[in-house]
Amino acid sequence: MSKAQERLQTEMPTTYDPTVAEQRWYDAWIQGGYFRAGRRPDAPKYSIVIPPPNVTGMLHIGHALDFTLQDILIRFKRMQGFDALWLPGTDHAGIATQTKVEQKLREEGVTRYDLGREAFLEKVWEWKEHYANTIRSQWGKMGLSLDYSRERFTMDEGLSQAVREVFVRLYEKGLIYRGKRIINWDPAARTALSDIEVEYKEVNGHLYHLQYPLADGSGHLTVATTRPETMLGDTAVAVHPEDPRYKPLIGKMLRLPIVNREIPIIADEYVDREFGSGAVKITPAHDPNDFEVGQRHDLPQITVMDESGKMNELAGPYQGMDRADCRKAIVKDLQEQGVLIKIEDHVHQVGHSERSGAVVEPYLSTQWFVSMKPLAEKAIEAQKSGQGVNFVPERFEKIYLHWIENVRDWCISRQLWWGHRIPAWYCDACGEMHVSREDLAACPACGGASLRQDEDVLDTWFSSGLWPFSTMGWPDEDSADLKKYYPTDVLVTGYDIIYFWVARMIFTALEFTGEIPFRDVLIHGLVRDAEGRKMSKSLGNGVDPLDVIAEYGADAMRFMLSTGSTPGQDVRYRTEKVEQARNFANKIWNASRFALMNLQGFAAEDIDLSGPLSTADRWILHRFNETARDIARLMENYDFGETGRLLYNFIWDDLCDWYIEFAKLTLYGEDDAAKRCTQSVLAYVLDRTLRLLHPFMPFLTEEIWQHLPHEAGETITLAAWPAYDPKFEAEEAVKEMSLLMEAIRAVRNIRAEVNVSPGKKVELLIKPSGAAEESILRRNETYVRRFCNTSSLALDAGLAPPDKAMTAIVTGAELYLPLAGLIDIGQEISRLEKELANLNAEVERVEKKLANEGYIAKAPAHVVEQERAKGQDYRDKRDKVLARIAELRG
RNA sequence: GAUCUCAUAGCUCAGUUGGGAGAGCACCAUCUUGACAGGGUGGGGGUCGCAGGUUCGAACCCUGCUGAGAUCACCA
Numbered sequence: 001m002s003k004a005q006e007r008l009q010t011e012m013p014t015t016y017d018p019t020v021a022e023q024r025w026y027d028a029w030i031q032g033g034y035f036r037a038g039r040r041p042d043a044p045k046y047s048i049v050i051p052p053p054n055v056t057g058m059l060h061i062g063h064a065l066d067f068t069l070q071d072i073l074i075r076f077k078r079m080q081g082f083d084a085l086w087l088p089g090t091d092h093a094g095i096a097t098q099t100k101v102e103q104k105l106r107e108e109g110v111t112r113y114d115l116g117r118e119a120f121l122e123k124v125w126e127w128k129e130h131y132a133n134t135i136r137s138q139w140g141k142m143g144l145s146l147d148y149s150r151e152r153f154t155m156d157e158g159l160s161q162a163v164r165e166v167f168v169r170l171y172e173k174g175l176i177y178r179g180k181r182i183i184n185w186d187p188a189a190r191t192a193l194s195d196i197e198v199e200y201k202e203v204n205g206h207l208y209h210l211q212y213p214l215a216d217g218s219g220h221l222t223v224a225t226t227r228p229e230t231m232l233g234d235t236a237v238a239v240h241p242e243d244p245r246y247k248p249l250i251g252k253m254l255r256l257p258i259v260n261r262e263i264p265i266i267a268d269e270y271v272d273r274e275f276g277s278g279a280v281k282i283t284p285a286h287d288p289n290d291f292e293v294g295q296r297h298d299l300p301q302i303t304v305m306d307e308s309g310k311m312n313e314l315a316g317p318y319q320g321m322d323r324a325d326c327r328k329a330i331v332k333d334l335q336e337q338g339v340l341i342k343i344e345d346h347v348h349q350v351g352h353s354e355r356s357g358a359v360v361e362p363y364l365s366t367q368w369f370v371s372m373k374p375l376a377e378k379a380i381e382a383q384k385s386g387q388g389v390n391f392v393p394e395r396f397e398k399i400y401l402h403w404i405e406n407v408r409d410w411c412i413s414r415q416l417w418w419g420h421r422i423p424a425w426y427c428d429a430c431g432e433m434h435v436s437r438e439d440l441a442a443c444p445a446c447g448g449a450s451l452r453q454d455e456d457v458l459d460t461w462f463s464s465g466l467w468p469f470s471t472m473g474w475p476d477e478d479s480a481d482l483k484k485y486y487p488t489d490v491l492v493t494g495y496d497i498i499y500f501w502v503a504r505m506i507f508t509a510l511e512f513t514g515e516i517p518f519r520d521v522l523i524h525g526l527v528r529d530a531e532g533r534k535m536s537k538s539l540g541n542g543v544d545p546l547d548v549i550a551e552y553g554a555d556a557m558r559f560m561l562s563t564g565s566t567p568g569q570d571v572r573y574r575t576e577k578v579e580q581a582r583n584f585a586n587k588i589w590n591a592s593r594f595a596l597m598n599l600q601g602f603a604a605e606d607i608d609l610s611g612p613l614s615t616a617d618r619w620i621l622h623r624f625n626e627t628a629r630d631i632a633r634l635m636e637n638y639d640f641g642e643t644g645r646l647l648y649n650f651i652w653d654d655l656c657d658w659y660i661e662f663a664k665l666t667l668y669g670e671d672d673a674a675k676r677c678t679q680s681v682l683a684y685v686l687d688r689t690l691r692l693l694h695p696f697m698p699f700l701t702e703e704i705w706q707h708l709p710h711e712a713g714e715t716i717t718l719a720a721w722p723a724y725d726p727k728f729e730a731e732e733a734v735k736e737m738s739l740l741m742e743a744i745r746a747v748r749n750i751r752a753e754v755n756v757s758p759g760k761k762v763e764l765l766i767k768p769s770g771a772a773e774e775s776i777l778r779r780n781e782t783y784v785r786r787f788c789n790t791s792s793l794a795l796d797a798g799l800a801p802p803d804k805a806m807t808a809i810v811t812g813a814e815l816y817l818p819l820a821g822l823i824d825i826g827q828e829i830s831r832l833e834k835e836l837a838n839l840n841a842e843v844e845r846v847e848k849k850l851a852n853e854g855y856i857a858k859a860p861a862h863v864v865e866q867e868r869a870k871g872q873d874y875r876d877k878r879d880k881v882l883a884r885i886a887e888l889r890g
Numbered sequence: 891g892a893u894c895u896c897a898u899a900g901c902u903c904a905g906u907u908g909g910g911a912g913a914g915c916a917c918c919a920u921c922u923u924g925a926c927a928g929g930g931u932g933g934g935g936g937u938c939g940c941a942g943g944u945u946c947g948a949a950c951c952c953u954g955c956u957g958a959g960a961u962c963a964c965c966a
Binding site for chain 2: 012014015016200207223224225226227238270271272274275276279280281282283287289290348349395396398399402403406495496498499530532564565566568569570571572574576577579580582583587589590591592593594595596597598633634637639641642645648649656657660661664668745748749751752753755757758759842845846849852853854855856857858859860863864866867870
């Protein structure tokens with residue numbers, strides 16, 4: 001072993017150790033400032049803003065998928081010469097983070113009310129700092145090429161200013177209003193929620209039939225309800241105006257049991273005559289539909305619960321009870337009074353808070369809303385006129401449109417402490433309300449100083465919706481980043497937040513920047529566990545990306561996630577898949593070790609592709625060239641799965657299994673000129689292949705590239721993306737290689753069949769079909785000798801086949817192995833007959849196809865031509881096999 | 891109820907404008923050959939969910955059905 005080889009052994013052990021490369025290179029990349037945008041001021045830009053992860057905790061494997069896809073795109077574009085910006089950041093995630101911090105405090109025996117607003121917020125900021133750091137370190141472990149100099153947080157100063165600006169402008173336009181409405185109330189978190197923060201789950205409940213007596217004592221009316229406790233807030237019973245059963249009762253009064261209040265029977269078309277009894281109790285303060293009915297009929301609104309879901313003073317004897325307890329109690333009481341006449345099982349959908357899990361209460365309260373119609377119309381028009389964003393896969397456009405076409409006003413106020421405080425002030429002196437960009441100290445109307453700012457904060461998604469432009473410096477229209485990098489090129493995210501986030505970014509961007517915020521939206525699926533279940537804390541089936549990285553390496557994880565899925569489709573996390581990716585990394589590592597051992601003393605300047613290249617040399621250059629071309633095309637289409645397959649097949653099959661084996665012949669041979677050619681090709685192809693792979697496996701490729709002779713450049717991160725080069729086209733080398741490969745395979749096959757060990761030399765006779773084939777085989781005779789391990793090789797078009805020999809018919813040649821003592825003529829004949837049957841079937845199939853007039857007339861010419869050529873090939877082979885069988889039979 | 895996705899080898903999944911069915915793992919045989927046993931070589935295994943239709947030609951397009959899942963909307 002030479003000294004150089006020894007050094008290689010210590011620097012490059014036989015197994016790739018990801019931890020070494022990962023530690024070495026991420027810091028170096030950051031130090032070098034390679035990820036900073038603006039390095040190529042004159043180049044066209046390519047920009048992505050990261051979907052900001054919540055500062056609620058650590059990143060999970062779903063983040064790893066999302067970020068890997070973006071990193072692949074940004075690295076690809078950076079190598080292509082774009083001025084690439086990938087802007088990082090985090091989201092304050094109002095309700096989610098506040099819940100987490102409150103939970104932590106509760107474990108310490110403290111509530112947020114004990115601390116007070118200011119002290120509580122300090123705790124949240126501490127939490128935020130801690131997790132933002134954790135997230136940053138996780139980004140590093142994943143190898144993400146983020147421009148940290150531009151990192152943003154939804155609650156930092158600039159973004160908060162953007163939030164105020166948007167709020168004030170919408171308010172001034174009349175698109176933000178304050179009003180008393182039925183909203184979704186989370187009694188656990190004690191805050192309002194938007195419609196999409198409510199998850200409907202199927203619940204086995206009951207339908208209670210209650211008999212309300214008429215006030216004049218003339219009878220009863222039966223109503224059906226799933227929520228009997230709300231009867232305390234009933235202010236009417238509604239029937240359908242055309243329902244003959246109840247028509248005479250309309251306008252009469254009922255006496256509400258327990259509370260003994262008189263309520264009217266009203267007529268409203270909202271009532272479905274078929275359902276239940278056809279009469280509906282109306283509780284305007286606790287049901288959105290009833291609220292509407294109440295508005296139409298001018299009914300009183302009686303709220304019978306408080307903010308925590310407990311019954312209030314209007315609930316009489318039930319005051320202080322929790323909703324659920326009250327239901328039990330009231331059912332019992334109604335039963336005793338004979339009012340409850342029937343209980344049916346009833347399956348229905350019940351809304352739960354997406355965050356706290358509590359059953360959401362439709363609740364009447366004063367909140368802030370965004371008037372969605374005008375904003376939605378703009379977005380719909382943009383999309384339908386072709387000026388909208390381009391969804392990948394396309395089907396998500398329909399999902400988006402469906403939502404935005406049916407969207408209702410957006411409740412944006414939250415009764416939380418963590419978030420952007422609503423910029424509205426109330427004057428105690430004159431009673432006026434003022435909405436302002438700046439904090440107000442005195443009332444602009446009366447000059448009074450007793451101003452109170454609205455206690456509520458904004459929905460988290462209000463600020464997230466501005467992310468693509470607020471991070472670039474908006475509302476400062478002169479911001480250099482805004483001018484250069486906005487709008488962004490692509491947004492990469494999961495289908496689960498299309499409504500929450502994607503839609504909101506689109507309509508706010510259109511309203512405030514007059515442009516769509518990104519050209520493409522790449523939608524990916526969720527990462528599920530091995531059984532296909534959603535990962536969740538309660539199941540404990542979550543996968544920590546750091547664990548995966550520690551065990552298999554970041555590159556293996558990245559490769560598995562990015563190439564193991566199709567856009568929009570969920571991925572299952574299975575260890576076998578990561579193992580496969582890890583093995584792939586190791587394969588590349590070892591191929592590189594081989595190359596480096598044979599490139600000792602060979603420098604980048606020595607690479608010379610103009611010499612007498614061998615068939616294999618020209619072939620691998622051709623294969624590399626078309627692989628590079630195909631990959632660039634696939635990457636533009638976000639087809640990472642297919643890209644991965646192409647890379648895998650090219651590297652493993654073509655480069656490692658064939659080219660390197662062929663290369664050994666010249667590398668270990670005596671011909672120095674041929675050796676230099678192979679060294680050049682090996683160095684060149686490996687360098688360029690690493691570049692193709694770099695966006696997927698940044699650490700491994702950098703580590704190897706740094707050892708390899710390559711063009712000047714301090715990092716593969718900034719190396720040029722290999723463009724297709726017509727000078728490498730070598731169709732004839734492809735043909736030659738396929739003849740050689742087919743012949744070599746055939747001989748290996750026969751040897752395996754008769755158990756001749758690969759180490760044992762055999763005699764081989766080759767009869768080429770023509771002069772061209774003969775010339776190819778003669779030129780590459782050394783390959784054939786080596787890979788077929790021949791003791792003697794006869795190559796002659798006029799060859800007379802020996803009687804006792806195994807036969808292989810390939811395209812362009814007949815091969816004979818006279819294996820004395822191993823051949824049973826009968827067996828050989830039946831083997832050939834089997835092959836004959838296969839060939840006959842093929843010939844028949846092709847001929848049948850070609851006999852079809854419609855096919856000849858309508859199929860594309862090149863397809864027909866291909867088929868004809870195949871047919872000819874099969875016939876040739878068949879005839880030769882036939883002839884051989886005849887010979888053997890004598 | 892509406893919309894959407896999925897159904898392909900034992901398992902997990904690809905299949906790029908319709909042109910003779912693929913990969914990895916698993917399995918079998920074989921090779922301890924000087925980059926790699928996390929390897930090499932070779933092999934077995936699929937009526938592409940079912941039924942129709944369009945087409946010269948369908949895993950792919952259309953219709954219906956079955957099964958699994960998702961999203962949205964709901965009648966109290």
